[in-house]
Amino acid sequence: MRALSYQGPYQVRVKDKPDPRIEHPQDAVLKVTKTAICGSDLHLLHGLIPDTRVGCTFGHEFAGVVEEVGPGVTNLKPGDRVVVPFNISCGACFYCKKGLTACCENSNPSSDVAGGAFGFSHTTGGYDGGQAEYVRVPFANVGPMKIPEDMDEEDVLFLSDIFPTGYMGAEMGGIQPGDTVVVFGAGPVGLFAMKSAWLMGAGRVIAVDLQDYRLDFARKFAHVETLNFKDVDIVTAIKETTEGRGADVSIEAVGCEAEGSLLQRVLGLGLMAEAGASTALNWCMHATRKGGVISVVGVYGPPWNLVDIGTAMNKNQTLRLGQCNVKRYMPHLLEHIRKGRVDAKGIITHRFSLEDAPKAYDLFSKKQDGCIKCVLSPHAHA
Amino acid sequence: MNPNARNIPGYGVDADPKNRPGFPKEESPQLRGDARGTPSRQQSDAEVFKHGQPARKMPLVFGTAQPPQGVSGMLRRLAYKYPDHWTRHWMMLLLADRVDVAEHKLRRGLPRLAAGAAALLVGGVVMRRLRA
DSSP: OEEEEEEETTEEEEEEOOOOOOOSTTOEEEEEEEEEOOHHHHHHHTTOSTTOOTTOOOOOEEEEEEEEEOTTOOSOOTTOEEEEOSEEOOSSSHHHHTTOGGGOSSSOSSOSSSOEEBTSOGGGTOBOOSSBSEEEETTTTTSOEEOOTTSOHHHHGGGGTHHHHHHHHHHHTTOOTTOEEEEEOOSHHHHHHHHHHHHTTOSEEEEEESOHHHHHHHHHHHOOEEEETTTSOHHHHHHHTTTTTOEEEEEEOOOTBOOSOHHHHIIIIISOSSSSBOHHHHHHHHHEEEEEEEEEOSOOOSSOOOOOHHHHHHTTOEEEEOOOOHHHHHHHHHHHHHTTSOOGGGGOOEEEEGGGHHHHHHHHHHTOTTOSOEEEETTSOO | OOTTGGGSTTTTTTOSGGGSTTOSSSOOOOOOTTOOSSOOOOOOOSOOOOOSOTTOOOOSOOOOSSOOOHHHHHHHHHHTTSOTTSHHHHHHHHHHHHHHHHHHHHHHHHHHHHHHHHHHHHHHHHHHHHHO
């Protein structure tokens, strides 16, 4: 099959790879029809995630058609169309049974820092991802959700990760009616966090980013106020617009490659003396009021970060962080899509065949051509 | 308050935390999806590393993509002897990643290097014969 293949930092190619196969009775093999590039794939591309091996295939947002199932999969059959959560979850362990499907202890031998996930290095279990023609889906009797007959893959593709993640970011903020919510990062996850904040009854939602085109998109897609941190001191600007106190809730949807501090980028990305730049985290702490809540869904990798934890402590803040337990959110958010409350596929700006994946990565990484979200079609011709 | 907020489609439908799927954070334990109980153990000959927490067992299912190889594989093997709350575990893995890239470039370049070396050798022999 053809598949994306990581060749080293900033280098991906599309190469021939052996087809995936059933390795466990609860596996399925999926023919991937749609797959997306996530902002967190860029951390892999940039060589920031430990144990990213040459030859691995990225891709944790995908949908497709079941090609083959193992004998332990009784709720799916070949031909079923499904969208798959990025978490690999057994459904039966201590964490899965409590609903924390991102924390499964039966899917990742490599580390205790995360549960198993598709296409996100051996740190999350060493599974090839879905930026390929076919993918192995472990625990296929638990994760995949069938796509309703009257919907297409693009309608539901983002239920695999970014819509639930943005929603969980807002949910962890404990948003109460009338709250002022600041969302750091106007990328795809941030956009869904903004929409979700409105679903939860926020009074004001303010988006923060560096790219003017992303802030323009956020205003149209999510009806938010916007601030560009290249134009203002962001903490001062947020405090000035909130009676000097700061936001009730800040949602961090940026992650470890944040712009905005040369020191953090040198330490975190240049020298790798910390796991990426902590800029956005520290801004959250300073821009949120005392007693407020900071919700973090941006991806940070090991080993550690230089974080202003003393400020958070002194300000009596609540910090909530987590990888999204996608399975819990899928049915609820599918209803939001069906009822037209959230136009999930409205964030797709670019579509490519799989063969053009390196070009797609380049565009997405450099934020060119107004790129918000790229979707690849592995079985379409270039 | 944003004066246009109430005109936004779906505004406030999830205002009650009980309507939110992630509330409460931890639910009463129950099997998820179509899980029927503890899964069986995956059987594989692939070399898969388990991080160095002695109390932790190998999980039942694991990825087998890109088995370790070469010098980078040796570094990874060593890195995984350490628990994942030790910095050296992660720094060694990052080093192994860079060595992995260099090894792959060398392997890709080896046929060309070999052809070049052979050409130099043959060329050297021919030149010596011509001078003789």
